[in-house]
Amino acid sequence: xxxxIADIMRDRDRLLGPGVSTFYDDPVHIVRGEGVWLWDAExxxxxxxxxxxxxxxxxxxxxxxxxCRQAGTLNTHTRYLHEGILDYVDKLTGTMDAxxxxxxxxxxxxxxxxIALRMAEGMTGKRGIVATDAxxxxxxxxxxxxxxxxxxxxxxxLGQYFRFVEAPDSYRRPDPDGQTFAAAVxxxxxxxxxEGHGFAALVICPYFLNEGFPQNADGWLKPVAEVVRRxxxxxxxxxxxxxxxxxxxxxxxxxKMGVVPDIVTMGKPMGNGHPVGGVxxxxxxxxxxxxxxxxxxxxxxxxxxxxxxxxxxxxxxxxDLVAHAGRVGEHARQRLFALLDKYEVIGDVRxxxxxxxxxxxxxxxxxxPATEFTDRVxxxxxxxxxxxxxxxxxxxxxxxxxPLPFSIxxxxxxxxxLDEVLAETSVxx
Amino acid sequence: xxxxIADIMRDRDRLLGPGVSTFYDDPVHIVRGEGVWLWDAExxxxxxxxxxxxxxxxxxxxxxxxxCRQAGTLNTHTRYLHEGILDYVDKLTGTMDAxxxxxxxxxxxxxxxxIALRMAEGMTGKRGIVATDAxxxxxxxxxxxxxxxxxxxxxxxLGQYFRFVEAPDSYRRPDPDGQTFAAAVxxxxxxxxxEGHGFAALVICPYFLNEGFPQNADGWLKPVAEVVRRxxxxxxxxxxxxxxxxxxxxxxxxxKMGVVPDIVTMGKPMGNGHPVGGVxxxxxxxxxxxxxxxxxxxxxxxxxxxxxxxxxxxxxxxxDLVAHAGRVGEHARQRLFALLDKYEVIGDVRxxxxxxxxxxxxxxxxxxPATEFTDRVxxxxxxxxxxxxxxxxxxxxxxxxxPLPFSIxxxxxxxxxLDEVLAETSVxx
Numbered sequence: 022x023x024x025x026i027a028d029i030m031r032d033r034d035r036l037l038g039p040g041v042s043t044f045y046d047d048p049v050h051i052v053r054g055e056g057v058w059l060w061d062a063e064x065x066x067x068x069x070x071x072x073x074x075x076x077x078x079x080x081x082x083x084x085x086x087x088x089c090r091q092a093g094t095l096n097t098h099t100r101y102l103h104e105g106i107l108d109y110v111d112k113l114t115g116t117m118d119a120x121x122x123x124x125x126x127x128x129x130x131x132x133x134x135x136i137a138l139r140m141a142e143g144m145t146g147k148r149g150i151v152a153t154d155a156x157x158x159x160x161x162x163x164x165x166x167x168x169x170x171x172x173x174x175x176x177x178x179l180g181q182y183f184r185f186v187e188a189p190d191s192y193r194r195p196d197p198d199g200q201t202f203a204a205a206v207x208x209x210x211x212x213x214x215x216e217g218h219g220f221a222a223l224v225i226c227p228y229f230l231n232e233g234f235p236q237n238a239d240g241w242l243k244p245v246a247e248v249v250r251r252x253x254x255x256x257x258x259x260x261x262x263x264x265x266x267x268x269x270x271x272x273x274x275x276x277k278m279g280v281v282p283d284i285v286t287m288g289k290p291m292g293n294g295h296p297v298g299g300v301x302x303x304x305x306x307x308x309x310x311x312x313x314x315x316x317x318x319x320x321x322x323x324x325x326x327x328x329x330x331x332x333x334x335x336x337x338x339x340x341d342l343v344a345h346a347g348r349v350g351e352h353a354r355q356r357l358f359a360l361l362d363k364y365e366v367i368g369d370v371r372x373x374x375x376x377x378x379x380x381x382x383x384x385x386x387x388x389x390p391a392t393e394f395t396d397r398v399x400x401x402x403x404x405x406x407x408x409x410x411x412x413x414x415x416x417x418x419x420x421x422x423x424p425l426p427f428s429i430x431x432x433x434x435x436x437x438x439l440d441e442v443l444a445e446t447s448v449x450x
Numbered sequence: 451x452x453x454x455i456a457d458i459m460r461d462r463d464r465l466l467g468p469g470v471s472t473f474y475d476d477p478v479h480i481v482r483g484e485g486v487w488l489w490d491a492e493x494x495x496x497x498x499x500x501x502x503x504x505x506x507x508x509x510x511x512x513x514x515x516x517x518c519r520q521a522g523t524l525n526t527h528t529r530y531l532h533e534g535i536l537d538y539v540d541k542l543t544g545t546m547d548a549x550x551x552x553x554x555x556x557x558x559x560x561x562x563x564x565i566a567l568r569m570a571e572g573m574t575g576k577r578g579i580v581a582t583d584a585x586x587x588x589x590x591x592x593x594x595x596x597x598x599x600x601x602x603x604x605x606x607x608l609g610q611y612f613r614f615v616e617a618p619d620s621y622r623r624p625d626p627d628g629q630t631f632a633a634a635v636x637x638x639x640x641x642x643x644x645e646g647h648g649f650a651a652l653v654i655c656p657y658f659l660n661e662g663f664p665q666n667a668d669g670w671l672k673p674v675a676e677v678v679r680r681x682x683x684x685x686x687x688x689x690x691x692x693x694x695x696x697x698x699x700x701x702x703x704x705x706k707m708g709v710v711p712d713i714v715t716m717g718k719p720m721g722n723g724h725p726v727g728g729v730x731x732x733x734x735x736x737x738x739x740x741x742x743x744x745x746x747x748x749x750x751x752x753x754x755x756x757x758x759x760x761x762x763x764x765x766x767x768x769x770d771l772v773a774h775a776g777r778v779g780e781h782a783r784q785r786l787f788a789l790l791d792k793y794e795v796i797g798d799v800r801x802x803x804x805x806x807x808x809x810x811x812x813x814x815x816x817x818x819p820a821t822e823f824t825d826r827v828x829x830x831x832x833x834x835x836x837x838x839x840x841x842x843x844x845x846x847x848x849x850x851x852x853p854l855p856f857s858i859x860x861x862x863x864x865x866x867x868l869d870e871v872l873a874e875t876s877v878x879x
Contacts (some may be wrong), residue, residue, distance in 0.1 A: 043529055074526070079526075093509050097503070100477075104452070129557050132589075135591050139606075160561075161564050179606055320558060
């Protein structure tokens with residue numbers, strides 16, 4: 022029954038259409054997962070240093086059990102009453118500021134951000150959105166405009182409502198107190214107002230994961246939040262990647278960055294891979310949105326999704342995974358700094374908790390991105406059974422973002438292997 | 451642990467925000483489901499004559515087993531190779547015309563329609579969309595414009611791209627060969643062209659379920675498909691409700707209506723409640739879309755979703771549920787016609803397979819909608835343990851759309867009870 026890799030690639034083209042992206046020069050055919058480990062069809066084991074969706078580990082028994090139990094009991098929608106969604110939203114909102122009191126549940130982070138932008142339009146009567154120029158917030162017609170890859174001809178003319186500020190970059194353009202970023206956002210807000218769209222919202226990942234997780238100090242978002250409020254707009258924090266304890270210091274990165282957003286969106290790790298997303302906000306904002314759109318989501322907040330999501334929250338709490346992520350992340354950065362002392366090609370080491378990585382440069386003076394080298398390293402690591410990836414504007418930053426149960430021992434295997442690969446890989450191809 | 455209904459309602463307002471809709475004057479607190487049966491928190495049993503999402507029955511053992519097995523083995527995304535999505539799409543596309551050869555998988559029908567409209571924009575370079583004036587195609591910023599409930603102030607100005615034709619209505623405005631409908635669509639296409647948007651697509655449910663499932667003859671969509679093609683637009687058939695054998699004669703309602711769409715979208719029943727949706731189309735259309743948008747959906751097509759969806763297809767096939775739906779639906783309509791002979795308030799009986807119902811009127815001459823009466827009937831049925839709903843422009847049509855394993859015996863219980871309720875309910879309040 023098992024196809025060869027070549028047959029799988031051929032069938033992907035035939036059945037999924039041309040141009041479906043894969044990871045690695047030799048894509049991996051994964052068939053099994055457990056905790057921080059993945060196995061391919063030939064039985065080879067990989068250490069997963071990349072996947073944030075299985076936040077409490079691949080096939081986490083508590084989550085799997087919750088899904089199975091609820092799927093075998095009842096799965097229906099929120100037009101019938103069910104306590105699962107109430108217990109979950111109560112617990113979820115309990116992890117945030119008291120003003121973030123209510124939630125709409127969706128199936129994806131994209132749906133969550135699509136709602137959030139409409140909430141901002143509904144609350145402000147304006148349409149101008151500001152984001153960074155190296156971000157991604159999802160795949161609907163509306164929120165896909167927040168990525169920069171769409172040509173202006175597609176997207177029903179929505180591009181006009183989006184303006185972009187240069188993404189923060191602690192390595193190349195230090196902005197220690199966030200004032201430069203705040204001023205840049207202020208400029209784009211003024212441009213929206215001059216164009217007649219007005220200003221509805223700033224939407225950002227509070228730890229800027231797609232932007233390369235710059236080493237911003239705690240509280241760094243306070244100035245920009247001030248600018249947003251002064252302009253009468255909403256602050257939307259997209260915690261799809263940065264939330265659920267990823268940074269190892271707080272449950273939510275906006276807490277680390279010292280702000281209370283108007284709207285928090287979430288997705289990926291929320292159900293450990295089960296399709297669930299959500300928007301947490303003030304009841305007033307939710308009410309305005311529901312009145313404007315009469316929103317209903319068939320699968321959103323169904324009992325199985327809520328059971329999966331509740332198991333994730335409980336697992337994070339019971340296993341103390343936020344503090345664990347902090348401890349292991351600290352160890353990992355120490356190992357990375359040791360590699361920085363050893364290899365000229367490492368220009369910068371950054372991160373917090375279990376999102377961390379190193380920026381690769383051809384020379385430390387000019388900080389010329391070592392993009393191709395980074396690619397070779399990632400492919401070499403994959404062939405040694407270590408899965409991670411790269412990101413950032415220059416695609417030269419190792420992106421390491423494992424499931425939270427990732428251990429000190431796992432980190433040591435990762436960096437022992439990286440040490441070998443860096444020693445063997447030529448900086449110039 | 452179990453809250454009272456009053457406490458649940460209070461917590462819904464508090465935690466989900468104001469204005470979350472429920473069914474019935476006395477909302478039902480469902481805790482368990484099996485096949486065509488639901489149970490509330492007090493142990494009361496209900497016959498489910500409404501829910502199409504659990505298409506192969508609530509908690510179908512084959513689907514639950516598939517979800518549990520795969521959730522305990524691996525759940526990851528399509529940037530790694532996995533055969534689950536290939537086997538599924540191969541089987542799914544095998545149920546359609548050869549031109550409908552490839553698929554993009556999503557988590558919801560809304561995401562599927564959001565993609566479909568952008569595919570049409572990408573293929574035609576135009577933005578004008580035509581739909582009926584009594585439809586619903588989902589909840590994203592883009593596709594929510596296809597419902598008529600949005601005020602023009604919300605939705606990022608997308609409303610300009612949508613024009614609506616009067617929904618077909620076989621009872622009040624017969625259009626036996628679909629020529630009137632085709633001409634109406636042609637008029638709206640011309641209006642889009644005059645306004646400068648051009649014409650991108652007609653999007654319709656081929657059995658018009660939200661519109662009240664008019665009794666259109668097989669092949670009824672041929673004239674409008676001709677109009678769409680002549681105008682250079684795409685025909686998008688939204689099979690979210692009408693697909694997967696619902697009509698009891700064909701797997702897909704577009705087949706019943708005699709057309710091969712350019713794009714088919716699906717959702718709700720696809721995973722029997724597990725969040726999965728999809729778009730089936732030509733490889734050329736999929737390729738154009740992927741190039742334009744670099745679309746990726748984190749949860750879309752994951753191994754668990756594919757396992758759930760595959761189990762649904764196999765269950766429909768192995769249990770011969772399309773033919774079963776045809777047989778039971780035929781019996782149900784005979785029972786409904788008997789009630790039509792007995793009760794003046796029933797003005798029309800319609801449907802195919804396991805989507806059927808009766809339109810309630812105050813008088814058969816003027817066909818004045820008996821909207822409030824219909825509401826009382828539905829609430830009375832709920833109190834007798836029968837769950838169904840109403841729909842249509844006048845909200846006076848009983849909507850009966852049970853899981854496909856619904857039996858002749860189930861239908862008899864439904865209509866015996868409906869007979870009692872109609873006998874006891876006063877037409878005038």
